[in-house]
Amino acid sequence: MKSRPIIPITLWGSASRRITELTLLAILTLCVPAAIAGDGPWPSFTATTLSGEKVDSNKLIGQPTLLILTPSRNAAKSTREWVKTLRSKIDHSKYRVRDVLAVNLPFFMSEEDVIGKAKEKVPQRYHNQTWILNSQIMEDALGVPSDSDEAVIVVLDKSGNLISQVHGKVTAARISEIIAALQSLASD
Numbered sequence: 001m002k003s004r005p006i007i008p009i010t011l012w013g014s015a016s017r018r019i020t021e022l023t024l025l026a027i028l029t030l031c032v033p034a035a036i037a038g039d040g041p042w043p044s045f046t047a048t049t050l051s052g053e054k055v056d057s058n059k060l061i062g063q064p065t066l067l068i069l070t071p072s073r074n075a076a077k078s079t080r081e082w083v084k085t086l087r088s089k090i091d092h093s094k095y096r097v098r099d100v101l102a103v104n105l106p107f108f109m110s111e112e113d114v115i116g117k118a119k120e121k122v123p124q125r126y127h128n129q130t131w132i133l134n135s136q137i138m139e140d141a142l143g144v145p146s147d148s149d150e151a152v153i154v155v156l157d158k159s160g161n162l163i164s165q166v167h168g169k170v171t172a173a174r175i176s177e178i179i180a181a182l183q184s185l186a187s188d
Contacts, residue, residue, distance in 0.1 A: 043057070043137050043141055044056065044057050045057045045133060045135055045137050045138070047100065047131035047132055047133040048111060048115065048131065048132045049127060049128050049129075049130065049131055049132075050115055050118055050119050050122060050126075050127035050128070050130045050131075050132070051127040051128045052115070053128065055131060057160075059098075060096075060098070060156055060160050061158065061159060061160045062158055063095070063096045063158055064094065064095050064096070064155070064156065064157055064158055064182065064185040065095065065096040065097070065098060065154075065155070065156040065160075066086065066090065066095050066096070066097045066098075066153065066154075066155055066178070066182065067097075067098050067099075067100060067153070067154040067155075067156060068082055068083060068086070068097070068098070068099045068100070068151055068152075068153055068154075069100050069102060069138055069139070069142070069144070069151060069152040069153075069154060070099065070100065070101045070102065070151055071102050071138075071139050071144050071145070071146050071147070071148045071151075071152065072102075072146060072147050072148055072149065074147070074148075074149040075148055075149055075150055075151050076121070078149065078150045078151040078169065078170075079099065079151040081151075081169075081170045082151050082153055082170055083099065085170050085175060086153070086175075086178070089175065089179065090179070090182060094182075094186070095182055095185075097129060098129055098130075098131060099122075099126070099129060099130045099131070100130075100131045100133050100138060101114075101118060101130065101131065101132050101133065102133050102135070102136065102138055102139060102146065103132060103133070103134055104134070104136065104146065111132060111134060114132055114134075115132055118130065118132065142154065142165060142167075144167055148167070150167055150168050150169060151167075152165065152166070152167045153165070153166045153167075153174070153178055154166075155178060155181040155182055155185070157185055158185070163181045163184065163185065164177060164178060164180075164181035166178055
């Protein structure tokens, strides 16, 4: 019978603990930026405009932004109501307006298919302002279910920080909240 080297339990325990601690540290280092996304700029993502241009989340930095997130196909009606209401109530020279259509592409559908269908519904003058995002990163960052029937309106400051978030139907109170958040950025 071969003898195996004897490793004291304390040595094994401390080596095991160090490996565990290093593994946890590596996991936390990778995950913390996404966990604090609400306290700073958005998590990084890439989307495609309806005009075919690739854009990334850095395009949301530099000017206060009103972002309208359509988390599902069923939220399209809600988005249209919000867009119609907000476009008539805000000064487009002060605030960037973007509509993000979050989609979970089924395996049989391409991004081009989704863009083609969206182009049928969105007026051409807004094609460069409407983004297709094949990811749930925004829903996750905002805590919104990806199957929500209601649009989410987000106000970001010029650094990309979340200032306000409204989820639901168009109401006078929600419109006032969004306008107040935008006006708080007037000095930016």
